[in-house]
Amino acid sequence: MASLKQRGIDVYNWFERRLGVFTPAIEAAEHPVPSNTSSWWYVFGSAATIILVLQVVTGVLLALVYAPTASQAWGSLEFLDHNVKLGWFLRAMHGWGSDFMIAIVLIHLAQVFLFGAYKFPRELTWIIGVFLLLLTLGMAFTGQVLRFDQDAYWGLGIGASIVSRVPVIGGPLVGLMLGGPIIAGPTLSRFFTLHVFVIPGILLGLVALHLLMVIRLGINDWPMPGRLVSKKTYVQEYHQLTEKTGIPFVPDAAWKDAVFGAAIMLAIMACALWFGPFGPTGQPDPTIIETAPKPDFAFLWIYAVLAYLPPSIETPVLFIAPVIGIGVMLLLPLVSGEGEKHWSRRPVAVLMVAVIAVTLGAFTRLGMYTPWSPIMNAWTSDTIPTQYLHDRTPLERQGALVLQNKQCRNCHSIGGAGGMRGPALDSVASRLTEDQMIRQVLQGGGNMPAYGNALNPSETTALVQFLKTLRGGDLTPAVDASRKMAMTSEQTPPATPNQPAPEGK
Template sequence: MSRIKKLYNWFEMRLQLEAPVKEAVLHPVPKSTASWWYVFGSAAMTLLMLQIATGILLALVYVPSGSEAWKSLDMLNHQLQLGWFLRAMHGWGSNFMVAVVLIHMAQVFIFGAYKFPRELTWILGVFLLLMTLGMAFTGQVLRFDQDAYWGLGIGASIASRVPLIGGPLVNLMLGGPFIGGATLSRFFALHVFVIPGAMLVFTGLHVWMVLKLGINEWPMPGRVVRRNTYIQEYNELAHKDGVPFVPDAFWKDLFFSAAILAAVAICAFVFGPYGPSGQPDPTIIQTAPKPDFFFLWLYAVLSYLPPNLETPFVLIAPVIGICILLALPLVAGEGEKSWHRRPVAVLVLVTVAVSWATFTHLATFTPWSPIMDAWSGDPVPPKLVHSETPLERQGAVVFQAKQCRNCHSVDGVGGQRGPALDTVATRLTEDQLIRQVLQGGGNMPAYGKTLSPPEVTALVHFLETLKPANQPGAVDASRELQKAQNAAPQAAQP
């Protein structure tokens, strides 16, 4: 024991940690806060540590490459001992972390813990919530299976709608116009380095402010927050009716965190890891990609919205929601904390919770897009290729082989995920058709890497025949003007 004491003294003389650790461990908190209602913050931090630990182990095996990502996850599932359990712990830990962070934010809101002097603590918490969702989204992409590929395509199409910077944003997101190896490298860097690093910094600041400003007292009706008196009142309460954080409050945090970890382990053991499902292949479109449960509500909302409202909702609603959350402590930083005297806050929380639960439930059976039940084995209607050129008929073969009618209907037969193509030649010029096939857009994936140049040429020539009889196809007005200008001098020559 004397040797251990000497070793401890050697380190303590150089690190000087004993005083700040004792201050943090023994700092007094109001007795009412040593409650089971105050355990969600510590549980969220515990789950963050779990995600970092399991993520480091997974990163030793995972290969962020378009050709190797799926194989590395499949190897973890079936070849490495307990690899499946490690993946399952990471996946279920992500689910639990999102849920616990949401519950913690709701508890802080209903307890009025965002009010003075904890405004910045709340703002950091909002950013931590956004980072948690960012971790969840990037983690789903790294599975790089069929659902992840299509889901990322939908996410890119949403990002492309941002005015002015939509195109550069998609390029930055995907590392180019296509989903491939560069895309995975970027999401791997975000998921493993950028977001976790920022979360650790923000979590450290968050905990520091909790230690310095104290844990929010139990909200009592009539105990009003005033900027000029609150700090003095809180310090008096903490010293007169306070208990040391350890062990009076800490043991509940410890017990609840252990229970959460046990629940994650049980779910991982019973239900196993998420995917990966089939290897990503943009030519196989018999899939209805759905996000993980924390984004299912958005999936349902977009499926119910009219098409003309999708873009305004996607671009405006999240910005408004985040701004409201960030401005809340600055606008309502004083006054009552008790939910008994804040009926509007209770109504808002109940409305948001019920709406989120309802849309999440609807998303379990609501399609992302309209019906997609066409059988691509049916031949292209003969009248569409009866009098066409060999090149256009070859395009019809490509159209058939690539299962385009699983999403698009022609002559009234086909899927309804995408628009009908009977009049596509009157809406899009040749250049626009080529761009749509190569780069995709909306819910359509990019086929630039799965079609050869001759196949693209043939397919576009076939699509150019899809227009009503005797109706001209779409033309590029700028090109027609250029032709007219070039023809005018020639016509003037004798």
């Protein structure tokens, strides 16, 4: 047993003399940190790193099957979901890992800001952290595009239209992003390269630099009211605190990071099992223009902001607000690198975090509702007014029940009762023909979703027959003008040289 142990030590020493990586790694893991940093508030950075490892591993496995071509991308995801054992779970882990990573990085950034950890000597650590957040968001956006479903296709189209508004260089930027004048195979190849090689490479490099600086400069000590940061004395005070109360990061401080990281991994697995992967939705189809692409969870707040912005100020807000926000974050440690760190002495900082959190939460919540499915205040249990049921056939009355049971009155009103999101139905038959009603019900359009999968043919027939009776009193039913012209042409005899055409024809 002793000889076996000695052989192991000899092997270790043989590699260490040639590589020289084990000793620095052990020293980094056991480096002393102030005991007051062994707190649950200091676990978010480690959790983000753990999720990053998860994303790299699952991303590599997905890349083995995924085909980054316009003709095969959607099909390869369907193949993963239905033909590869646990392929759907792998996709779900990768998708939910992305959302969790964004949330953890945001929380970590807010915690660093509230704890004043961006101040001297950790200014560059904060700046690198800001770029890590932007790269994480870039990974999420490019990942959504790689699904190359209907949402991704039209969402990218919206993104391209936004980029095109950049003064002077908007057109070339769109060409660079799409790889041509339209969204096609070159577009997907570029986003695949960004998602798999470019952004992860930069991200991993900055993470390594970020961790190196954390080890070299030390973990920010727990902020105490009245303990000010001074460039002249802080480093000496920090070393004195570490010598007096220091504990090795591994295992004394790291066990909380490990527990929290494990909890986050279990949460990602639970979401993957319960909710499954994101998409893909329908295949990308450029001919289907009446669609409402919705971004992934991390970008829902932008979706809502754009929906509420007046068109006149949309472009300035899109290009000025982000530049100002990122600029402020990058300049923050350079402008406010000294002074008080405790949040109780920095009420403006606390107010800023609270306002930003509430704003993002509110707009994200609003972004979860498409224009046709808001929070309703119309009672679908209200019965159809009796005046709309008099002198109706059994089929038409059945249509009234369909209208009621399918909750159409959440959006549409009849007799002044019901939702206001869609047009009132009291005179719908004077505006739409029977064919137009059928098409609108089955395929949707405008702010109305398609109900083709929610209604069987008999229900559709009954509903349209009831809607045909709603003509607002004595209004004339809607008529297809093109069909009327065709019928008139068929009934009119052709004119001959000896017989003029009938008058008015």
